[in-house]
Amino acid sequence: EAGVVQSPRYKIIEKKQPVAFWCNPISGHNTLYWYLQNLGQGPELLIRYENEEAVDDSQLPKDRFSAERLKGVDSTLKIQPAELGDSAVYLCASSLAGGGGNEQFFGPGTRLTVL
Amino acid sequence: GQSLEQPSEVTAVEGAIVQINCTYQTSGFYGLSWYQQHDGGAPTFLSYNALDGLEETGRFSSFLSRSDSYGYLLLQELQMKDSASYFCAVKNYGQNFVFGPGTRLSVLP
Numbered sequence: 001e002a003g004v005v006q007s008p009r010y011k012i013i014e015k016k017q018p019v020a021f022w023c024n025p026i027s028g029h030n031t032l033y034w035y036l037q038n039l040g041q042g043p044e045l046l047i048r049y050e051n052e053e054a055v056d057d058s059q060l061p062k063d064r065f066s067a068e069r070l071k072g073v074d075s076t077l078k079i080q081p082a083e084l085g086d087s088a089v090y091l092c093a094s095s096l097a098g099g100g101g102n103e104q105f106f107g108p109g110t111r112l113t114v115l
Numbered sequence: 116g117q118s119l120e121q122p123s124e125v126t127a128v129e130g131a132i133v134q135i136n137c138t139y140q141t142s143g144f145y146g147l148s149w150y151q152q153h154d155g156g157a158p159t160f161l162s163y164n165a166l167d168g169l170e171e172t173g174r175f176s177s178f179l180s181r182s183d184s185y186g187y188l189l190l191q192e193l194q195m196k197d198s199a200s201y202f203c204a205v206k207n208y209g210q211n212f213v214f215g216p217g218t219r220l221s222v223l224p
Binding site: 043 | 165212214
């Protein structure tokens with residue numbers, strides 16, 4: 001069974017440019033998370049989806065970040081415009097829905113470098 | 116607010132036993148998870164404790180004391196491949212996971 005798929009694995013852009021990350025969760029996992037991880041720190045939640053609904057986006061900087069999960073399967077996270085401080089690894093994770101989802105499965109992440 | 120504390124670094128030798136502690140203060144508590152992350156890799160799930168006590172899975176065990184807002188991960192018979200970062204994470208009342216800052220474990224030959 002395939003794990004969580006993310007692309008691209010690496011992205012280098014100049015500041016003020018837009019960037020998008022894609023995630024395909026494990027089949028049957030209704031819950032999808034986007035995290036940001038800075039070097040030497042733990043993952044920080046950006047947004048959580050239950051199917052196609054964003055149930056918690058309180059930590060998403062909505063002035064420049066947006067996300068969508070239109071059909072309740074794969075998801076896209078966008079930054080526009082990117083800033084130097086956005087350089088980090090963006091992790092996608094999935095789990096079984098709601099209270100049953102105690103184990104999260106993480107993708108390999110997208111390492112973003114903003115120059 | 117929400118905060119989790121872990122030691123930043125731990126060093127041990129092959130074959131030894133090491134304990135990584137985690138204390139937490141969060142908005143509600145359902146359970147405590149542990150994840151392992153090798154450099155450049157994805158976090159991988161190790162354990163989840165919802166009730167007080169010790170749970171053992173092979174060489175790894177995880178402990179939880181809800182009354183003390185405290186848990187630990189115990190790694191036995193350390194191997195070189197156990198060198199990685201270990202994160203505790205609390206599942207809060209919002210059904211979200213709040214991760215700690217991580218503990219970098221170095222296993223020496």
